[in-house]
Amino acid sequence: MGFVITVDGPAGAGKSSVAKRVAKRLGIRYLDTGAMYRAIAYTLDKKGVAPAENGELTRSVASLVVRLEGQGIFVNDENVTESIRSYRVDRVVSGYAALKTVRNALLNLQREQAEYGDLIADGRDTGTVVFPEADLKFFLTASPEARAERRYKELLRKGEAVLYKEVLTQIHERDRADSNREVAPLREPVEAIRLDTSSMAEDEVVNELAFIIQSRMA
Numbered sequence: 607m608g609f610v611i612t613v614d615g616p617a618g619a620g621k622s623s624v625a626k627r628v629a630k631r632l633g634i635r636y637l638d639t640g641a642m643y644r645a646i647a648y649t650l651d652k653k654g655v656a657p658a659e660n661g662e663l664t665r666s667v668a669s670l671v672v673r674l675e676g677q678g679i680f681v682n683d684e685n686v687t688e689s690i691r692s693y694r695v696d697r698v699v700s701g702y703a704a705l706k707t708v709r710n711a712l713l714n715l716q717r718e719q720a721e722y723g724d725l726i727a728d729g730r731d732t733g734t735v736v737f738p739e740a741d742l743k744f745f746l747t748a749s750p751e752a753r754a755e756r757r758y759k760e761l762l763r764k765g766e767a768v769l770y771k772e773v774l775t776q777i778h779e780r781d782r783a784d785s786n787r788e789v790a791p792l793r794e795p796v797e798a799i800r801l802d803t804s805s806m807a808e809d810e811v812v813n814e815l816a817f818i819i820q821s822r823m824a
């Protein structure tokens with residue numbers, strides 16, 4: 607197992623964009639665990655499988671093979687890399703991510719990624735459940751308004767017709783669902799380095815993380 611770094615935090619704290627850039631700069635592999643939950647949610651939602659523990663869900667999850675390929679993510683043979691970023695998936699993903707069957711299906715695939723060398727993983731439970739023994743843990747957060755603003759701009763750039771207020775409500779809703787679920791809720795690891803990014807530019811956050819990681823790895 608290589609040097610493992612985890613980056614957790616609530617929706618829209620900038621984890622994924624930051625972690626991806628830091629990973630690229632330092633030449634470390636990057637694992638986006640949220641993309642895996644999104645991939646399963648997107649596929650089940652499209653098939654009309656409700657987010658509830660029952661036989662249909664268990665069978666459907668068992669029939670899905672999630673595969674990471676370069677920067678892309680596939681479910682069975684479908685490339686879902688772009689589709690999983692829609693506002694629709696934003697709204698349904700937490701319902702599926704709360705289910706034990708879904709989480710168990712992804713846990714091994716996530717842990718396996720650390721077997722190939724150094725790794726930066728980001729999500730909600732990477733420092734608490736997936737890699738509790740990680741070498742370095744971060745917790746990125748920001749005010750709900752700052753997070754909603756970022757997500758809103760991102761959706762507009764993609765041409766989705768959304769209202770800021772709607773996105774803010776959805777962010778609050780996702781925070782509530784992710785923090786209150788029974789299985790692997792969003793928690794700040796006690797040993798994590800906490801960064802409030804509300805008034806930080808993305809570049810600043812990237813520089814800060816890269817600096818800390820480099821000093822620790824040296």
Ligand code: CDP
Pocket residue numbers: 616617618619622639640641643644699700701703704728729730731732780784
């Ligand atoms: O990028 P954003 O913060 O919008 O979310 P994401 O990292 O893509 O994660 C999407 C959703 O997947 C979260 O709201 C959680 O419900 C779920 N998730 C999780 O339960 N555990 C993880 N390790 C990562 C994501």
